[in-house]
Amino acid sequence: MRKFKRVLLLFLATTFTCQCALLAKPSSATKIWKIQCASCHGNDGKGRTSIGKALNVVDLTTEDFQALRSDEDLKNQIQNGSTDDRGVMRMIPFNGILSEEEIDSLVAFIREFKTEENSDGSQK
Numbered sequence: 849m850r851k852f853k854r855v856l857l858l859f860l861a862t863t864f865t866c867q868c869a870l871l872a873k874p875s876s877a878t879k880i881w882k883i884q885c886a887s888c889h890g891n892d893g894k895g896r897t898s899i900g901k902a903l904n905v906v907d908l909t910t911e912d913f914q915a916l917r918s919d920e921d922l923k924n925q926i927q928n929g930s931t932d933d934r935g936v937m938r939m940i941p942f943n944g945i946l947s948e949e950e951i952d953s954l955v956a957f958i959r960e961f962k963t964e965e966n967s968d969g970s971q972k
């Protein structure tokens with residue numbers, strides 16, 4: 849009986865370890881965006897979700913936004929998040945939650961909002 853338990857535990861441990869290893873793999877920027885960012889920024893980056901509106905999130909897709917921010921700025925924001933004047937958190941820092949690789953891929957992902965959204969020439 850004890851042996852059975854040990855085998856069962858070993859089985860469970862292996863199963864869970866494997867799942868964790870899968871989860872820890874760097875996922876695609878689109879997937880991370882949907883899971884970690886879209887609640888506030890929206891799938892389209894315009895920030896028109898209820899949380900986004902409540903926080904008055906900046907529209908990431910406008911030409912102005914894209915032109916005024918360097919890749920370094922975007923990366924810095926994702927790594928460190930931001931707080932308001934009173935130190936209340938507005939965006940959580942993703943340092944430690946996402947790897948540097950994942951953050952770099954998100955910067956590239958955010959850059960695509962511009963080309964996609966304005967590809968028909970309109971400023972939405």
Ligand code: HEC
Nearest residue numbers: 884885888903905906917921922925926930938939942954
């Ligand atoms: C809890 C809501 C929330 C989540 C989740 C969130 N953000 Fe933000 N984000 C904000 C807010 C609010 C701002 C506006 C910055 C400010 O006013 O302090 C912002 C601003 C930004 C900016 C623009 C910063 C600038 O230069 O003005 C980028 C880029 C950004 N977020 C990327 C991301 C990415 C990538 C994720 C997911 C990994 C993410 N955000 C998740 C709330 C959020």
